[in-house]
Amino acid sequence: MDPAHVFVFGVMGYLYLKRKRKRRTWVHEINAARLTHGHFVTLYRPLRERDPAKFFNYMRMSIASFDELLSRVREPLTKRDTNMRPAIPPEEMIVITLRYLGSGCSLKDLHYSFRVGRSTAGEIVRKVCQTIWETMKGECLPRPTHTACLEIAAGFWERANFPNCLGAVDGKHVRIVKPPHSGSLYQNYKHYFSIGLLAVADANYSFVYVDVGSYGKDSDSTLFRNSTLWNEIESGTLNIPRPAPLPGSDVAVPYAFVGDEAFGLSTHLLRPYSGTHVTVKKRVFNYRLSRARRYVECSFGILTNKWRILHRPLDVNVDFCVDIVKCCCILHNYVRARDGFNFDDTLTVVGLEDDVNYDIIAVNR
Structure with missing residues (x-):
């Protein structure tokens, strides 16, 4: 190669290496x-x-x-x-x-x-x-005391006409973006990815207990059986009052939570009678239980309508998703206690404060 060309290429290479790199600004x-x-x-x-x-x-x-x-x-x-x-x-x-x-x-x-x-x-x-x-x-989510359990039961008897009820329990799938390398762990039966939220609500649409972060593939019954609430019920460490007579009866009946058909029946968890051919008494019981159970469903509706981040898939890592859902549950109880309801937050919550006499409807069906 011509020495002149070597010199030219050398100078060009030197200038290229000496050229200042464009730096990012410290603050945009x-x-x-x-x-x-x-x-x-x-x-x-x-x-x-x-x-x-x-x-x-x-x-x-x-x-x-x-x-x-x-x-x-x-x-x-x-x-x-x-x-x-x-x-x-x-x-x-x-x-x-x-x-x-x-x-x-x-x-x-x-x-x-x-x-x-x-x-x-x-x-x-x-x-x-x-x-x-x-x-x-x-x-905002204190451990229920004996007195608090009695107050919750009194609220359900007054507002839902269901005695000895410690709360309505249900699960909710919080939609997330598929975590990397997770396979089908977070894919639920509705075929989208989610984490589980198990909650117990009282008759004031406030959460008494929440458990967040389970795999989306888990059913409501699995969420409940794997929760600390179930462990405390089984071990006898939860402050459940002693069995008390139902109104108009002298037979002592245990206090219990109410859930839908997805939950298994136990001493402290009631579910509806299954089947289509049930007696009038069983239909009335199912209707009463449904009336009590709607409080947790309405609570979920109020939660998601106020904190609208729960309306869309959470596009952050799973641990961050858990932090978001926990915070929303705390804020739900906090705002509910201090500010009450806002009408815009309840527009799509079916069954909220329904004044229909469910007992008459159930008997006359």
Whole structure:
């Protein structure tokens, strides 16, 4: 090769290697405008200051409930500022999380609306969900005491006309994106991928017990038999009151949970009579039991209508999915106790506060 060509190629190679590589910016220009153009500044603060009704719709809870929630979790969420950047305050972290849970948006949507990185948004949501669960589960999902069990039973007798009922139990499939290398473990009988949510609800549409994270392939009965609730029932460590007479009778009957046909019959779990040719008394019993059982079904409806992230497949890893569902259950009880019902959250919940006299209908069928 001509020495001149060698020289030219050598110079070109040297210049190529010396060329500065294009570096990524430390903070993207979109995220750099968080303090001036992010939704925390442009939307959350104006709604808080001027329109409590729209704030409720935006945050899924009242201003007073939001402030109380913030006071509970502020300390574990507080981080120190660094020389590189200031920390995101706990108030903004909660706003980001509640928007994710309440609107059903994606983490990428949070990136554009709140001007934070997508990975940062994911870290914030998971941290807040874990903190809410750990901080508030003792208050919002306490272990039922003997007195609490009697109060639950009184509520079902008053509102559902079903005595000695400790709660309505049912399972729900929470849709997820198929986890990698999981085979058919998370595929349920409806042929989509999910994790299991087992819950017990009282007559006020609040959750008394939740168990989250089982494989989607497991049935409701399997969820119940594998739960800590069943273990406590079997071991006698659950605070179940002693058998008490039914109204108008002197025969002592055990207190029990009520479930649908998917659950197995036991001393402390009642299910409907099976078959189509049943007696009038059995039909009345089935109708009474169905009336009591609808409270957990309505609770699931209220849960998913308020926290709309549960309306779509969760596109995060399974452990993150479990954190999300647990947090939604805590927030369901928290908002239910402080703010009551919001009409928009119950529009599609069939059977909620139905005033029909089920006993008359059942007997006259």
